[in-house]
Amino acid sequence: MRAVLLIIVSLAAMAMARPEVDDNTSMVTMDIKQRQLVILKLLNHIMEPLMYKDLEDWGKNFKIEDNMDSFTKTDVVKNFVKMMKTGFLPRGEIFTLHVDRQLKEVVTMFHMLYYAKDFNTFIKTACWMRLYLNEGMFVYALTVAVRHREDCKGIILPPPYEIYPYYFVRADVIQKAYLMKMKKGDVDLKLCDFYGIKKTDKDVFIIDENVFDKRVHLSDEDKLRYFTDDIDLNTYYYYFHVDYPFWMKDTVMNKNMKTRRFELTVYMYQQILARYYLERLSNRMGMIKDLSWNKPIKKGYWPWLKMHNGIEFPVRFNNYVIARDTNLDVIRLCEEYERIIRDAIIKGFIEVSIYV
Known part of the structure; x- marks a missing residue:
């Protein structure tokens, strides 16, 4: 697991290295290495305008209506x-699969x-989308397509x-990295231990993500952050x-x-839950x-995450009440x-009533 987040002062650790591809390379004759670099270019600095002239030209010159x-x-x-x-979701807005319209749009992409x-x-279609469509939708649609296309x-x-x-x-953690970037590494050494910041002999700053401000404390569940907020575990979940x-x-x-895909999904959740139980028992919880x-849910959860537009992720405070007048239908x-699930387990099949 990734316990320590390495951040170089230039914030290069949070962005991909800039790949280079010959602008004159024909897409028809591209080998796997060149195709790899093109995909990396499209995903590089996703919240910024496309910085590669060749990909920008491919996108601007591609007319979808003329290439059906x-x-x-x-x-x-x-x-x-x-x-x-x-109209699609505008660029710069937050994308989520849990809004029906946004899900329909990204599936179409x-x-x-x-x-x-x-x-x-x-x-060429990907380059066009990179220029004109929502960044989050583009990343999601492209990554799913790359994982499922034969030529990828x-x-x-x-x-x-x-x-x-x-x-x-x-x-x-991101804010600390920004501050060190702006101050060019000039930080108060007295606060380094408190915030888990260390400086190596090569002027590289290391921010320990497991060191957090305990003044913001909801419950004893916070001691499991090393597992629930683990970057590699969440990366595995995303790509699954x-x-x-x-x-x-x-x-x-x-x-x-597609063979037994939903059975595999249930198995994946069972494995994560089993490991979560193991971590709870190890911490006597x-x-x-x-x-x-x-x-009410007695234990709250504070994600400590903030989206690119500055809006923080919602906090579930202690003793959170689920049932409200606004969500009784849900x-x-x-x-x-x-x-339905209980009946299916008992009977061994699901009864579906179809009204004509």
């Missing part, structure tokens, strides 16, 4: 063009990339904490979802990957309390799903 024949499914292109006229007939069309086999995607560190690195998206149909997924919709729906 370059996709295996023209209805996907027509649907994408229709959604463009309606994935279909555009996935159904491109060749790597040439795939990259062998391409290694960078860790998500290098592409977008805000979901993985605590806001106070990229390989097995809940929204992806079996007709799209690779034959080897006992079993997890059963969740009830009608009882709770009823969850209870109905629970009943």
